[in-house]
Amino acid sequence: MNNRCITCNKPVNRNKAYMSIKLDGETYFVCCPLCQAEFEKNAQKYISQQGNKRTKHS
Ligand SMILES: [Zn+2]
Secondary structure, three states: OOOOOOOOOEEEEOOOEEEEEEEEEEEEEOOOOOHHHHHOOHHHHHHHHHHHHHHHHH
């Protein structure tokens, strides 16, 4: 499992992540309160960035 902080893209252990955020059936991890705040401000931006990365590897 490669869980990464949705905001800063640092690898995070899901057990040690600051918190997990569930949206649209997906679970996103953030590493710290700052990343959580940033994610909540720009959730759609980060979610769409992650979706783009996933579809890139063909
Ligand atoms: Zn982070």
